[in-house]
Amino acid sequence: MKIRNNIFHPLRYISITMVFIFGLITIIASGGDGDDGGTNNGLLSGDYHWNTVEIEWDHMNIRWSDMFADGQGTITVVGQTIDYQISAADRTLSILMPTGSTAEDEFGIVSSDGDVAIITDAQLVDPNDQRDVETHILIRKSTNNIMTPARMSGEFIISQIGQNASGYYTSQVGVVLLSGGTGTWEILNHTQPAEVGLTGTLIFSVATDGVFTLDNGSGSDTGIIAPDTNVFVMTDGDMLDGDGEQVFSIGVRKSASAPVFSSDNYQLHFFGNDYSNAYPIGPQFAARWNAVEDAVNLKFDATAIVDSRGISSGTPVSISHTAVATDGTFVAEGTDLGIVSPDGKYFAIVETDQTDDFEMKIGFAID
Numbered sequence: 001m002k003i004r005n006n007i008f009h010p011l012r013y014i015s016i017t018m019v020f021i022f023g024l025i026t027i028i029a030s031g032g033d034g035d036d037g038g039t040n041n042g043l044l045s046g047d048y049h050w051n052t053v054e055i056e057w058d059h060m061n062i063r064w065s066d067m068f069a070d071g072q073g074t075i076t077v078v079g080q081t082i083d084y085q086i087s088a089a090d091r092t093l094s095i096l097m098p099t100g101s102t103a104e105d106e107f108g109i110v111s112s113d114g115d116v117a118i119i120t121d122a123q124l125v126d127p128n129d130q131r132d133v134e135t136h137i138l139i140r141k142s143t144n145n146i147m148t149p150a151r152m153s154g155e156f157i158i159s160q161i162g163q164n165a166s167g168y169y170t171s172q173v174g175v176v177l178l179s180g181g182t183g184t185w186e187i188l189n190h191t192q193p194a195e196v197g198l199t200g201t202l203i204f205s206v207a208t209d210g211v212f213t214l215d216n217g218s219g220s221d222t223g224i225i226a227p228d229t230n231v232f233v234m235t236d237g238d239m240l241d242g243d244g245e246q247v248f249s250i251g252v253r254k255s256a257s258a259p260v261f262s263s264d265n266y267q268l269h270f271f272g273n274d275y276s277n278a279y280p281i282g283p284q285f286a287a288r289w290n291a292v293e294d295a296v297n298l299k300f301d302a303t304a305i306v307d308s309r310g311i312s313s314g315t316p317v318s319i320s321h322t323a324v325a326t327d328g329t330f331v332a333e334g335t336d337l338g339i340v341s342p343d344g345k346y347f348a349i350v351e352t353d354q355t356d357d358f359e360m361k362i363g364f365a366i367d
């Protein structure tokens with residue numbers, strides 16, 4: 001699972017150079033995206049680790065890059081600059097492409113402390129006919145040299161989407177990280193049933209800014225853990241190493257006592273495959289939804305922002321879920337396996353059971 005050093009794959013269309021440099025590909029603005037007249041650009045400030053998962057023409061691409069945000073509305077990545085705006089009202093993040101670019105503006109959300117952001121391209125068929133969807137998760141690097149293996153240690157649930165010799169898959173993995181830089185892993189759920197129950201050991205090392213490598217014995221992933229240590233992202237973008245796969249992973253820390261969902265609005269992003277859909281609607285899909293927790297009825301009241309499966313902006317959906325367990329885990333809609341962070345700011349889900357709807361997907365939400 002070694003991450004490749006050449007982050008960006010070769011250009012296929014000269015006219016969309018900016019798209020591949022930044023990994024920012026065509027999202028439609030809809031359903032309240034964009035600036036509402038006031039900005040809070042200072043929320044995105046400092047050095048970040050930018051992580052991307054993309055499916056284009058039935059091929060997965062995983063990549064990461066370092067990024068700097070000046071807090072004034074400019075991002076610098078791979079030596080290039082791009083503008084951004086953050087809505088003062090709801091922390092909607094707008095990535096604004098240069099005039100004349102063939103790429104479109106893109107949208108997501110930034111956490112209330114500015115440490116984590118998510119952006120999703122949910123337009124499957126764009127003007128360049130790329131047939132791609134992708135999700136980007138940005139995590140701010142820790143300052144003041146605070147991150148150590150001891151701070152990173154604990155129990156996490158990892159939601160994954162990947163591609164190996166057998167095809168696409170999603171999985172849920174339990175990981176225990178020990179303060180000395182070692183740990184264990186166990187595959188809890190997987191779309192490829194033979195993988196369920198596999199266990200092993202791992203070693204990890206983390207820099208003081210939160211960037212880490214994790215080796216499970218067959219290869220190494222590169223990742224970053226947020227300064228509060230409640231969430232991390234890992235990328236493995238090399239199918240040519242010892243494990244022959246690419247994987248995008250979102251880890252959420254288990255809780256010691258049952259956490260509660262935020263009463264604020266979550267922005268929930270999905271990324272996956274729906275094999276009940278044919279082109280041009282699928283099978284790869286991505287989506288952005290607003291979701292408000294209804295703790296009394298154990299459900300999210302969700303509203304579509306944009307969904308590549310053809311779901312119209314503004315469409316309401318009720319997403320039922322079980323009560324949150326002591327460790328933060330829950331199940332939504334019977335098959336979506338979730339975990340909410342100890343502070344309730346984030347939750348991640350993964351669907352590995354395709355028997356009811358032909359879907360495999362991961363999701364990540366920021367309140």
